[in-house]
Amino acid sequence: MIAISHCIKTVLTVAGLFILTTIASLDAQAAPLALEPSTNEEVWIKVPSPVAIDWYEDSCRYDHTEYRTFKDYENCIFKSLAQADNLQSRKWGLSDRVIREKDTIYINTPNHKQPLVFKDYLEPFEEEYRAHYQLQDYDKSHHLLQLLRTMYETQATVIVDLNTGRWQELYATNLKFSSDMNQVVGFNGRQGVTRDIIIWERQKADNDGRYATIFASNELYEQDYDNDKKHEVYEARDISWTSDNKVNVDFYYRVNPTDTVAFRVRYIYAADNKEGKWQRVLPDVNTND
Incomplete structure (x- = not known):
């Protein structure tokens, strides 16, 4: 049985949606073979013990049929999301501007009479069309x-x-912006597997300051997978900019599904100084890292 916690620090999903959380193990398509990393340095970290997601208490159940009515299920889900989002908004000092009411997040911005509206979609027996929002991060x-x-x-x-009320949806998570905010990198994935590393760049000719994709590495998607060798610690993935044209992308893997330590695999992506073309840095290249 799967449960969704009130404490939505770990990314959980609602009503049949994809779940990102600490799990006991990944299936046979959940861990990639060793795509040649950018550094051979051996780094290990401690990671939490895998836990089953149905161990959380005071939570809504995953299967809406366990409720007397679908409305009861909705009430539980939206109450949980509202508690988490409004608490986070208060912590950021945004409670007068960012508010969740049931299935909707309202965002007030200057010079706009009406707030931005982000509404969840939750219907019975339509799992593939469901979607919900939750507050993720705030750069003050x-x-x-x-x-x-x-x-x-x-x-x-x-x-x-x-400040402006402009918004854009990027199909990735764990976004990290360069120091000048001109570029952003993130992970794209499906079904618990990281598939792509994507980099966007702010369009200077666009007055809206929108970001456009300038690089997508689908190497992780194209390679074969071998669960007997590595188990990705999905929540430990990390992105760090070392300059405005170089970024480290770190993955961590357990050797065994229940290990409490994991080893790092680092890929470095850099833009050519002359052409500005992004590519993965190979081990025999001086990365000055």
Whole structure:
């Protein structure tokens, strides 16, 4: 039985949507073979013990048929999301601007009479069309709010400029912006497997400041998978910019499904100084890392 916790620090899904959480093990398509990393440095970290997601208490049940009516199920889900989102909004000092009421997040922005509206879609027996939002991150220095949009088997991130009210949806998670905010990188995946590393760039000719894809590495998608060798610790993935034209992308894997330590596999992506073309840095290249 699967349950959804009130504490939505771990990314969980609602009503048949794709679940990202700490799990006991991944299936046979959940861990990639060793795509040649950018560094041979051996790094290990401690990771939490895998737990079954049905161990959480005070939570809504995954299967809506366990409720007397679908309305009862909705009430539980939306109450849980409202508690988590409004608590997070207060922590960020945004409670007067960002509010969730039941199935809807309202965002008030300057010079706009009406708020931005992000509404969940939740209907019985239509799992593949369901979607919900939740507050994900807030960059106070740039007034940039992120909403996580969870859909069937995948997720996306909505970035909202609280100064202008402009927003854009990027089909990736764990977004990390370069120091000048001109570029952003994130993970794209489906069914618990990271498939692509995507990089976007702010369009200078676009007055809206929208981001457009300039690089997508589908190497992770194309390679074969071998669960006997590695088990991805999905929630430990990390992205870090080392300069405005170089980024480290770190994955961590358990050797055994129940291990509490994991080893790092690092891929480095960099833009050519002359052409500005992004590519994966190979081990025999000086990365100055």
